[in-house]
Amino acid sequence: MTDLTKMKVAEARDALRAGDVTSVELTEACLGAIDAADALGAFVHKTPEIAMEQAKAADARIKGGEAPSLCGIPMGIKDLFCTRGVPSQAASRILEGFKPEYESTVTGKLFDAGAVMLGKLNMDEFAMGSSNETSCYGNAVNPWRRGNDDTALTPGGSSGGSAAAVAADLCLAATGTDTGGSIRQPAAFTGITGIKPTYGRCSRWGIVAFASSLDQAGPMTKDVRDAAILLQAMCGHDPKDSTSAELAVPDFEAMLTGDIRGKTIGIPREYHMDGMPDEIEALWARGRDMLADAGAKIVDISLPHTKYALPTYYVIAPAEASSNLARYDGVRYGHRARLSQGEGINDMYEKTRAEGFGAEVQRRVMVGTYVLSAGFYDAYYNRARKVRTLIKKDFEDAFASGVDAILTPATPSAAFGLGEMQDADPVQMYLNDVFTVTVNLAGLPGVSVPAGLDKQGLPLGLQLIGRPWEEGDLLNTAYALERAAGFVEKPAKWW
Amino acid sequence: MSIDTDTAARVAKLARIRVEDDQLPALAQEFSNILDFIEQLNEVDVEGVEPMVSVTPMRLKRRQDGVTDGNQQDKILSNAPDAREGFFAVPKVVE
Numbered sequence: 108m109t110d111l112t113k114m115k116v117a118e119a120r121d122a123l124r125a126g127d128v129t130s131v132e133l134t135e136a137c138l139g140a141i142d143a144a145d146a147l148g149a150f151v152h153k154t155p156e157i158a159m160e161q162a163k164a165a166d167a168r169i170k171g172g173e174a175p176s177l178c179g180i181p182m183g184i185k186d187l188f189c190t191r192g193v194p195s196q197a198a199s200r201i202l203e204g205f206k207p208e209y210e211s212t213v214t215g216k217l218f219d220a221g222a223v224m225l226g227k228l229n230m231d232e233f234a235m236g237s238s239n240e241t242s243c244y245g246n247a248v249n250p251w252r253r254g255n256d257d258t259a260l261t262p263g264g265s266s267g268g269s270a271a272a273v274a275a276d277l278c279l280a281a282t283g284t285d286t287g288g289s290i291r292q293p294a295a296f297t298g299i300t301g302i303k304p305t306y307g308r309c310s311r312w313g314i315v316a317f318a319s320s321l322d323q324a325g326p327m328t329k330d331v332r333d334a335a336i337l338l339q340a341m342c343g344h345d346p347k348d349s350t351s352a353e354l355a356v357p358d359f360e361a362m363l364t365g366d367i368r369g370k371t372i373g374i375p376r377e378y379h380m381d382g383m384p385d386e387i388e389a390l391w392a393r394g395r396d397m398l399a400d401a402g403a404k405i406v407d408i409s410l411p412h413t414k415y416a417l418p419t420y421y422v423i424a425p426a427e428a429s430s431n432l433a434r435y436d437g438v439r440y441g442h443r444a445r446l447s448q449g450e451g452i453n454d455m456y457e458k459t460r461a462e463g464f465g466a467e468v469q470r471r472v473m474v475g476t477y478v479l480s481a482g483f484y485d486a487y488y489n490r491a492r493k494v495r496t497l498i499k500k501d502f503e504d505a506f507a508s509g510v511d512a513i514l515t516p517a518t519p520s521a522a523f524g525l526g527e528m529q530d531a532d533p534v535q536m537y538l539n540d541v542f543t544v545t546v547n548l549a550g551l552p553g554v555s556v557p558a559g560l561d562k563q564g565l566p567l568g569l570q571l572i573g574r575p576w577e578e579g580d581l582l583n584t585a586y587a588l589e590r591a592a593g594f595v596e597k598p599a600k601w602w
Numbered sequence: 603m604s605i606d607t608d609t610a611a612r613v614a615k616l617a618r619i620r621v622e623d624d625q626l627p628a629l630a631q632e633f634s635n636i637l638d639f640i641e642q643l644n645e646v647d648v649e650g651v652e653p654m655v656s657v658t659p660m661r662l663k664r665r666q667d668g669v670t671d672g673n674q675q676d677k678i679l680s681n682a683p684d685a686r687e688g689f690f691a692v693p694k695v696v697e
Contacts, residue, residue, distance in 0.1 A: 204681070206680075206681065207681075208677040208678075208680060208681075305658070306657050306658055307658050307660070320656075320657060346663075349662055349663060350656070350658075350660070352658065352660070412646070414642070415642060415643060415646055417639075418639055418640045418642045418643050419643065421636065421639065421640055422640055422643070429617065433618075436618070437683060438682070438683075438690050438692055439690060440681035440682065440683075441681070442683070443683035443684065446693060451693050451694070451695070452692055452693045452694075452695050453618070454620075454693075455692065455693055456618040457618050457619060457620035458620050460617075460618055460619045460620070461619050461620035461621070464619065469617075469619050470632060470636075472617050473610075473613050473617045473619065473629075473633070474636055474637075476613050476616045477609075477613045477633065477637075478640075480616060487640065487643075489653050490643050490646075490648060491640075491643060492653030492655075493648040493651040493652070493653045494643055494646050494648060494651075495653075495654040495657075496652055496653065496654045497646065497648070497651060499657065532635055533632065533636065534636060537639075549657065550657030550658050575658065
């Protein structure tokens, strides 16, 4: 069977339970696909021994008859998650050689459910980027290409390795994290599904922190059903994360009926951006028609502070990052610079951080330091926190007026070429997250669903934004959209 | 707002990141561009608006002030670039 790696999680679960396939077979198939796909730069630390051990244990558990949904499912884990005894370096030089003595809550839950780890996945350094080009491992590459043009394209970022691995069928599913769009934008660029749950749904414990008030983990999968299955296993209260919600996790998969009759879908007028490609507008209009045909009521809504979301994000995220990344000082873990005779502890900090952090991380840490510094705290940081309150209120007003979910494009363009943004201003790169970043600022769940191809043959995604804690309802709307869009295209294998 | 090289140098110092002098003008220019982008926030009327503290309304939970973990010195030190005799080792800080 050569197509084992192409299986979806739900299919593999059923086949495993029926005894039609073993986890060892699935895992071996994935490990083979991974070894043949180094050109994609997706897996940066391969863990075949751990994978085979977990697969054998999963097979024994399945034979015992009481296996959870993820038992025996081979997955990839973003490098941002701390995994015990396995390199976990957030794609940064500063964490070179770091092997955690502990397991993140989310990966711990996945392994308890029987999931198999194939290895760690590439990403932007400390999850700061939208193209996976800031990684210390080098670029991850999108398995999709423009027609017959062999220009290497970005899989998006920061969860670029996760997106490339799932889209190229190197694994059945992967974990991602999303601070400003880092699950949804790469999902859209690679034709897969990705959901960022409500802030507080997934424990952040053991996930390398970027901006703690925005960071959330979530699944990246081949379809909406798989996203529901994975999210179920990843969510839940954790006393070790003080912002983790003490709420029951519903059975998300059971909520996938595809029936959205009577639901109200909002279309925010502020998301019609100047200079947005016609293809994106057309895709968005088609999505609106699909949901209307499925029985939803479509209403135009206003989210008046949308244009201020990116500038707000680029105060708050760097501010939190500058504080979180203060821990990388060359003392407790990771890289320490070599010192010359007579150099002291401040030289050690400054040289270690200059050598260990890449350019974009340094830039954001310094911007964060600036906006938090005496004399600027009120003008920048406090003002941004006030605008954030207004951005959240925009969504609250929309939901209070009866809107169940909001439909937007996932990204302002299809995947671009690696290196194409090299000479652009950093602010140009930030614009990639224009449709996704509002959702993090408001703490809401958001899902990206592949909905079509552009004229160059690249996938495009639509985003649905839901009410807080209503991931089940949101996934059901995404399921209806997925069924209507009927997106089944896969990238042609070149790697 | 335009950032001069002195300010860029001061910020780099505060952030404990070594930036060589010849890199400061480019860094100052990048800061200026990013701050120009951020300055859009000045257009927003924030009179009477509370700055956000928590995105989901929640009270931080309290717990017993007790020891729940510990006795793992070897694990704590296992990733240190320089650990000696059960301690993290750093360059001399006090004369």
